[in-house]
């Protein structure tokens with residue numbers, strides 16, 4: 001048996017999914033942890049509750065989603081005390097996300113001491129980006145001292161979706177170049193060359209790159225100096241503004257793209273502009289990654305928006321026919337696996353992501369187990 005429990009721990013939530021092979025045998029979400037009227041007082045109680053409700057017999061691993069692996073974690077890693085210390089040392093790089101993952105690891109090691117635990121990092125897939133792709137042209141000593149570089153996130157999703165795209169095309173993953181577009185609440189683009197990430201749009205944090213539900217995506221850093229110096233906003237407030245009150249929410253007051261689409265359909269000017277900004281940014285990254293990769297076999301849409309919104313898929317790639325990229329309206333409406341017309345140079349695909357399955361598989365692989 002290779003049953004794997006996947007835990008995705010947020011500051012006030014614990015999402016879990018139990019796999020038997022590739023099959024999901026249990027899943028759920030404990031919410032509003034630590035809040036009055038919430039599901040549990042703390043993460044320990046939350047996991048105890050999950051264990052009481054779920055048959056964890058024959059568990060061969062617990063896989064933990066960890067947002068930041070820093071420069072050193074380049075693959076899923078079996079957890080011991082030393083690994084926990086090294087993950088703790090990365091808290092300054094992800095102060096909003098890392099403590100929650102550590103708390104999930106601590107309670108799982110405590111309550112399931114006999115089960116091997118594996119950390120699966122959102123950054124690890126991007127460890128293959130070459131230095132010229134992850135280095136910013138800032139003072140090199142400062143960058144080295146403070147570990148400032150592009151790390152990239154959503155790695156488990158990009159890895160999974162790029163591999164699945166190769167399967168859809170019937171090509172070996174090692175010979176397939178894909179631009180993956182993970183468009184969910186968070187959003188990022190990735191250039192995958194023969195199964196390896198060579199460029200991605202998120203940076204030191206998940207704030208960079210595409211326009212997201214509440215995150216601005218890429219902006220000129222001078223915006224921050226200006227808001228601080230001229231508008232007098234404190235840094236914390238600027239960070240909150242860019243990460244929680246930016247993106248679609250900042251432009252329209254709605255963070256859910258469905259609401260933006262419905263307002264746009266009724267002619268709302270703000271929603272129309274937000275949609276145009278959102279899809280143009282995607283097109284800019286597609287163009288950039290076409291140039292990075294040279295030959296692109298497929299462009300793949302995934303996650304909540306990418307899997308469900310035909311109008312976003314069509315608008316994001318509009319006008320690229322001269323580059324051999326086109327979307328067939330009927331296939332797009334049906335969200336077929338391949339939505340480009342037959343015979344185009346670059347296929348356009350829709351591939352549902354499954355980050356938890358990828359975490360389970362990477363956890364098994366880190367332990368030398370294979371999926372039955």
Ligand code: AMP
Nearest residue numbers: 184185186256257258303304305308309
């Ligand atoms: P995810 O983070 O992958 O769960 O994606 C969540 C986001 O997907 C939501 O905030 C919605 O904006 C978006 N979404 C889900 N379904 C649709 C849909 N049918 N059309 C447009 N956007 C959608």
